[in-house]
Amino acid sequence: MLNDPQSSPNEIYLDHAATSFPKPPGVIEAVVEWSRRLGASAGRGDYPRAVETGEMLRECRVRLAALLGYSDPDRVIFTLNCTDALTVALRGLRLRSGDVVIVGPTEHNSVMRPLNAMAREEGVRVERLPCDAEGFADLEALERALRGNRVRLVALQHASNVLGALQDIAAAGSLCRAAGVPLLVDAAQTAGGIEIRGEEWGVTYLAVPGHKGLQGPLGTGALLIAREADLEPFRMGGTGSVSEEEEHPRHYPDRLEAGSHNAFGLAGLSAALRWLGEQGIGTIRRHEKRLIESFLKECFALEKEGVLRVTGPRDFERKSPVVAVDIPGIDPKEAARRLWEKDRIMVRPGLHCAPGAHRVAGTWPRGSVRFSLGPMTTEEEISRALDALRSVAASSEVSKRATPPVAARS
Ligand SMILES: Cc1ncc(COP(=O)(O)O)c(C=O)c1O
Incomplete structure (x- = not known):
């Protein structure tokens, strides 16, 4: 191409x-340009360079939401990578002993390791869906599993990073929606390369890396959250907002973000998203x-x-x-x-x-x-x-x- x-x-x-x-062209230039010209932390000052950095972050959220099918850019949470986005979601659900999480057949360690730790330490039950020889999840088994008690989450990859099997997320989403169970999708292998219609498909939480198909720099990622859903903060600290409070803010995106942003990486990601938009x-x-x-x-x-x-x-x-x-x-x-x-x-x-x-x-x-x-x-x-x-x-x-x-x- x-x-x-x-x-x-x-x-x-x-x-x-x-x-x-x-x-893509423009990505490295955007990183360099931001580092040279702005170099300030968003939300940490009212001087123009900090304000412009904040506007750049906002634009990046708007582009991600539009590309991945989410209606509220404030519910685009910046993360370090896709692993981190998955952890923010998994930990943010505050799962307890006896809660059931249904996982796809070929999930990456980014999903399995935090869940297995939660199984060991907190008594969460992890149930894996069966699949065929090509790696496609058995959605009838999902439908049956969703009838069980205490199912708190379904975690499913959009595509396996080994087999490439593209799961039918829209079908899984409609089953989850009917059962009232949130769906977490790991779109590490598809975001930017294959169409995703997050909210329309019933994806409650969508985890994406910024540095793979979205073509941004390493060190970027995001978790997109559907309008009706919530998560508790996994990490807390300074957000540059409501500084008079010693409790972490409840409003998005600050609710799930803490500390200074990887602004130069996100400047590159935003430029990459513009390029993706131009290509289609x-x-x-x-x-x-x-x-x-x-x-x-x-x-x-x-x-x-x-x-x-x-x-x-x-x-x-x-x-x-x-x-x-x-x-x-x-x-x-x-x-x-x-x-x-x-x-x-x-x-x-x-x-x-x-x-x-x-x-x-x-x-x-x-x-x-x-x-x-x-x-x-x-x-x-x-x-x-x-x-x-x-x-x-x-x-x-x-x-x-x-x-x-x-x-x-x-
Ligand atoms: C399916 C899948 N999930 C999660 C990840 C983790 O992504 P990241 O490297 O951005 O943390 C990868 C990375 O290869 C992946 O292929």
Whole structure:
């Protein structure tokens, strides 16, 4: 879609599921511009630079709310990343012993670790939804589970960071709405690349990273909250508002934010959101789908030859732009090392902070090699990555024939 001079011509970055690179035009410039010209903390003074920073933050909230389908920009809470947004939601619900949280089948550790800690320390009960072999959650099982007592939350990924399975959030949202149970959606892999209509779909809490598909800098993220919902503050402190009170404010967004903002990161995120608005999410999705389709087709051909196995949905329409493959006879870390050393291709091997997804894929505990694409990825890069993958897979076949494969290694 766009070849940016920030990226070295010989390197191919295919780790957009971790963070996007290069950033769109205007993002780095906005970070630098804010740092040079303003550099003041919003809400901490009435002088023009602090006021302008406050206006920039407000604009960023307005853009996020509009893009992700939320009606009140004050209920856009800035966070450090998506993990932090999920924690603000999970801790803000003040779950107690015996409360039930229903989770999706392939949730990331950003959801599972805080919930497992709450299960251990506070007696919260965590129930995992079943799914099919491609990672799609069983929504009939969700409907049944919602009939249970003390269900306080459903936490579901929009897309798995390993399998790419795009869950039907609108359907899950309408089940949750009918049952009167809030829905927390982890949109780490979709925000900015796939359309999200938060409030319309019944998503009570939407957690997003600013630095992946939303194309902003690392250190940014947000939690969007539907109008009818509330959360208790997870972190408290100075907000620059109601300073006469020694209790944390109840109004949004200050209710869930404390301390000075990452204003330079958010200046970059706001510029990225403007760029996304100009491109249109539909254009980005079409571009990424075209690349995923050609990548998958070639992988299926290699699969037929028996040199690798593709995990997750086979239908690119129901897949976010990630393809994780299992190459029999070669350790994923070794495959990634060869891809980098020989062809300067950056991918992520291993378990991707999502052991549940690998159990579904049958790649636990060895992991897989994940290729993830973004709006800046080009057809030429995909074709070079496929050539490189073919050569790694072929070499592994040779070594597999020479020495029998070692069974599952950790
Ligand atoms: C599905 C999913 N959830 C949560 C996260 C955590 O995002 P962040 O790195 O912004 O904390 C990731 C990161 O890869 C992810 O893929």
